[in-house]
Amino acid sequence: MANTKTDYYVPHGSPWPAVASASMFVMALGGALWLNGSDAGRAVLFLGLAGLIVMMFGWLGTVIRENIAGLYSGQVDRSFRQGMAWFIFSEVMFFFGFFGALFYARTLAVPWLGGEGIGTGTNSVLWPGFEADWPTNGPEAVGGSFEPMGWGGLPLLNTALLLASSVTITIAHHALKNSNRLRLNLFTLATVVLGVAFLYFQVVEYVHAYQDLNLRLSTGIYGSTFFMLTGFHGAHVTLGAIMLIVTWLRIARGHFTPNEHFGFQAVAWYWHFVDVVWVCLFIFVYVL
Amino acid sequence: MSETTQAREHHDGPHATGIRRWLTTTNHKDIGTLYLVFSLVMFLVGGTMALIIRSELFQPGLQLVDPHFFNQMTTMHALVMIFGALMPAFVGLANWQIPLMVGAPDMALPRMNNWSFWILPPAFLLLLATLFMPGGAPAGGWTLYPPLILQTGDAFPLVVFSLHLLGASSILGAINIIVTITNMRAPGMGFMKMPLFVWTWLITAYLLIGAMPVLAGAITMLLTDRYFGTSFFLAAGGGDPVMFQHIFWFFGHPEVYILILPAFGIISQVIPTFARKPLFGYTSMVVATSAIAFLSYIVWAHHMFTTGMPQAGMLFFMISTMFIAVPTGVKIFNWLATLWRGSISFETPMLFAIAFVVLFTIGGFSGLMLALVPADIEYHDTYFVVAHFHYVLVPGAIFGVIAGVYYWLPKWTGHMYDETLGKWHFWLSTIFVNVLFFPQHFLGLASMPRRIPDYSVQFTEFNMISTIGAFGFGLSQLLFVWMLIKCVKGGSRASAEVWDQPQGLEWTVPSPAPYHTFETAPRV
Ligand code: HEM
Ligand SMILES: [Cu+2]
Numbered sequence: 001m002a003n004t005k006t007d008y009y010v011p012h013g014s015p016w017p018a019v020a021s022a023s024m025f026v027m028a029l030g031g032a033l034w035l036n037g038s039d040a041g042r043a044v045l046f047l048g049l050a051g052l053i054v055m056m057f058g059w060l061g062t063v064i065r066e067n068i069a070g071l072y073s074g075q076v077d078r079s080f081r082q083g084m085a086w087f088i089f090s091e092v093m094f095f096f097g098f099f100g101a102l103f104y105a106r107t108l109a110v111p112w113l114g115g116e117g118i119g120t121g122t123n124s125v126l127w128p129g130f131e132a133d134w135p136t137n138g139p140e141a142v143g144g145s146f147e148p149m150g151w152g153g154l155p156l157l158n159t160a161l162l163l164a165s166s167v168t169i170t171i172a173h174h175a176l177k178n179s180n181r182l183r184l185n186l187f188t189l190a191t192v193v194l195g196v197a198f199l200y201f202q203v204v205e206y207v208h209a210y211q212d213l214n215l216r217l218s219t220g221i222y223g224s225t226f227f228m229l230t231g232f233h234g235a236h237v238t239l240g241a242i243m244l245i246v247t248w249l250r251i252a253r254g255h256f257t258p259n260e261h262f263g264f265q266a267v268a269w270y271w272h273f274v275d276v277v278w279v280c281l282f283i284f285v286y287v288l
Numbered sequence: 289m290s291e292t293t294q295a296r297e298h299h300d301g302p303h304a305t306g307i308r309r310w311l312t313t314t315n316h317k318d319i320g321t322l323y324l325v326f327s328l329v330m331f332l333v334g335g336t337m338a339l340i341i342r343s344e345l346f347q348p349g350l351q352l353v354d355p356h357f358f359n360q361m362t363t364m365h366a367l368v369m370i371f372g373a374l375m376p377a378f379v380g381l382a383n384w385q386i387p388l389m390v391g392a393p394d395m396a397l398p399r400m401n402n403w404s405f406w407i408l409p410p411a412f413l414l415l416l417a418t419l420f421m422p423g424g425a426p427a428g429g430w431t432l433y434p435p436l437i438l439q440t441g442d443a444f445p446l447v448v449f450s451l452h453l454l455g456a457s458s459i460l461g462a463i464n465i466i467v468t469i470t471n472m473r474a475p476g477m478g479f480m481k482m483p484l485f486v487w488t489w490l491i492t493a494y495l496l497i498g499a500m501p502v503l504a505g506a507i508t509m510l511l512t513d514r515y516f517g518t519s520f521f522l523a524a525g526g527g528d529p530v531m532f533q534h535i536f537w538f539f540g541h542p543e544v545y546i547l548i549l550p551a552f553g554i555i556s557q558v559i560p561t562f563a564r565k566p567l568f569g570y571t572s573m574v575v576a577t578s579a580i581a582f583l584s585y586i587v588w589a590h591h592m593f594t595t596g597m598p599q600a601g602m603l604f605f606m607i608s609t610m611f612i613a614v615p616t617g618v619k620i621f622n623w624l625a626t627l628w629r630g631s632i633s634f635e636t637p638m639l640f641a642i643a644f645v646v647l648f649t650i651g652g653f654s655g656l657m658l659a660l661v662p663a664d665i666e667y668h669d670t671y672f673v674v675a676h677f678h679y680v681l682v683p684g685a686i687f688g689v690i691a692g693v694y695y696w697l698p699k700w701t702g703h704m705y706d707e708t709l710g711k712w713h714f715w716l717s718t719i720f721v722n723v724l725f726f727p728q729h730f731l732g733l734a735s736m737p738r739r740i741p742d743y744s745v746q747f748t749e750f751n752m753i754s755t756i757g758a759f760g761f762g763l764s765q766l767l768f769v770w771m772l773i774k775c776v777k778g779g780s781r782a783s784a785e786v787w788d789q790p791q792g793l794e795w796t797v798p799s800p801a802p803y804h805t806f807e808t809a810p811r812v
Contacts, residue, residue, distance in 0.1 A: 221526035
């Protein structure tokens with residue numbers, strides 16, 4: 001039989017990658033139009049996004065169907081896993097850039113503006129009297145006076161929520177391996193609920209920041225790093241939560257087996273990654 | 289099961305024809321061809337921009353283009369050549385060769401492979417369209433330093449988004465290559481049996497996945513600084529424009545190694561074949577490549593010695609940069625040792641490989657000069673830097689690509705290329721590339737600044753020589769295009785081995801390589 005284990009499944013031509021590229025093109029175009037103040041911008045942007053969503057259904061649907069048809073050997077499964085792992089590494093490096101900006105600003109740029117270091121005349125020449133202190137919105141107080149975000153309260157609660165969700169997804173994973181479908185179903189659902197709760201509180205926190213603390217994206221370097229880091233993290237949680245919901249629906253349909261469950265595994269990895277990023281955020285953005 | 293048997297029946301050719309075949313293909317050979325053709329087109333586009341730059345610099349004073357357009361040309365030339373010509377060329381070679389070299393039926397993730405290619409044309413459509421927008425294309429240099437780059441007109445978001453797309457394409461491509469190498473090798477091919485081209489690509493792919501997301505972050509911060517009021521690169525708000533340079537070069541220096549490591553791999557395939565000896569020091573080649581990859585993440589600030597860094601920082605980055613010369617030297621030593629007492633013949637790929645070794649080394653030496661802080665403070669932003677990176681990139685990276693194309697072309701097309709044409713292409717390219725770039729060393733040492741459309745009169749002669757070299761080099765590449773067309777259309781039949789007992793799995797399949805190869809894994 002041709003389809004032995006050493007046979008690697010190589011799919012036929014597929015329209016979905018081209019649809020994906022075209023949608024990304026439309027999105028980029030829409031984004032650029034929007035930023036240049038064109039009325040059509042948003043519509044074009046959402047058109048591209050819609051294309052991307054259709055593509056996701058088409059492409060992933062094909063993969064799931066092929067999987068159910070038994071076309072994938074263990075080796076294909078390994079390709080998926082390794083691919084996902086490297087994708088997560090690329091995401092780690094994306095966040096690393098923003099953390100790098102935070103560290104650089106806190107340990108070098110801001111102290112230099114305050115007159116520290118030799119050979120930096122910026123302080124005495126441009127902004128005499130500026131005292132470096134974190135958090136800051138710079139010597140010209142860009143964005144006006146503000147209050148920093150504390151770490152108690154909502155951020156602490158959110159930390160607890162996300163940590164708990166990492167535990168629940170691990171329990172679900174074990175349940176999957178032990179063929180305990182009910183447990184799998186419930187604990188995946190619990191993870192979804194925790195994730196959504198996290199997002200809800202994040203929104204509440206942002207509203208609080210904008211309305212009560214006058215802390216905005218445009219509040220100097222503190223506001224920039226705070227919102228970009230937490231914002232990109234939030235976007236990743238949103239994505240992770242959507243993936244979790246899809247996974248939960250698939251579980252309800254009886255997908256995944258104790259031995260073959262790349263889809264579940266990938267989402268779980270992604271969720272842990274999002275979790276670790278949050279812990280770093282909590283320490284470096286909120287507490288320290 | 290019936291579906292698979294059926295699939296097997298038409299497994300000898302593409303499943304669709306015409307444009308649909310190319311849009312939907314998941315075949316690594318088709319996709320490799322797409323990448324290579326795209327790269328060639330971009331090479332010609334970027335080359336035209338270079339000729340515009342060199343024409344303006346033929347004489348002092350402003351004659352052909354206005355300074356703003358000149359600046360757009362220097363910026364776009366670099367972006368097109370790096371992201372459009374060189375990187376896709378290497379990915380194209382990887383697509384064609386890696387499955388053949390490790391004995392895999394295809395790339396590990398064939399659909400994603402198609403995706404990573406097809407992101408490129410739209411991304412370049414966006415990037416090149418900026419030339420026609422109000423305010424023109426970006427003109428602040430390919431390094432995109434703020435605050436200057438923030439003065440770009442309406443094109444700015446398109447530049448950022450097209451770079452995002454290019455980054456996404458590179459990351460997807462790199463993931464595919466790594467997974468193909470780690471998961472798809474034929475039984476018996478351990479890591480230390482892999483051909484060096486595969487090794488260097490493995491490490492390049494790792495560098496890509498590590499570096500490209502950082503670039504994505506950096507340009508995202510540029511975007512929010514311009515449109516959403518953030519202060520990352522604004523000192524008044526507590527940020528720092530120099531911070532951009534740090535983040536950019538944290539990507540940028542690994543990027544230059546991304547542009548050279550696959551070429552190292554190609555040279556390490558070509559030289560043993562034509563010296564008829566196994567590569568000298570295989571293990572040390574692998575170790576040296578890994579060392580370069582590691583070091584390339586901790587040297588980035590050698591591009592910033594004039595920004596006012598603390599002394600300890602300058603020392604650290606100077607010394608770490610110098611360290612890179614050690615593994616690089618190991619490689620050059622190994623290539624020379626491979627040649628030593630070989631029965632060498634000088635077919636076109638070998639000629640390009642030998643020129644690579646000599647001329648890349650010149651670029652390495654000027655790099656060392658630039659790594660010295662006191663010297664670099666003098667040389668920075670002069671034509672000396674331009675000469676340095678063009679020596680490593682043109683007779684370095686591009687000659688590597690060309691050597692690889694001549695070497696594997698008979699395998700792809702089934703025809704031998706025209707050797708006479710190849711030799712002409714080689715000699716003209718090699719002579720003119722030196723006429724083009726060697727004088728730039730002197731210009732730089734005499735302090736002619738880079739990226740300026742005018743210069744003082746004492747620089748005239750060297751600039752004229754350089755421009756003549758540029759046109760000579762550019763026109764010689766038309767021979768390459770002609771050779772390619774001829775070879776695709778016909779020529780004497782190539783045998784499976786093509787060369788004189790070359791090593792490697794790719795030479796065990798017929799020429800031209802059938803549409804599907806290694807459907808059952810070979811034993812190594
Ligand atoms: C022995 C190895 C090398 C050393 C020590 C070295 C060192 C340097 C230094 C110190 C600079 C900064 C000069 C300045 O702006 O003042 C530089 C610039 C540059 N190098 Fe190298 N380099 C080496 C190899 C390479 C290779 C292999 C490539 C690419 C294939 C490369 C590409 C570049 C580029 C593109 C720039 C200029 C970037 C820009 O400012 O636009 N270098 N190199
Ligand atoms: Cu560098």
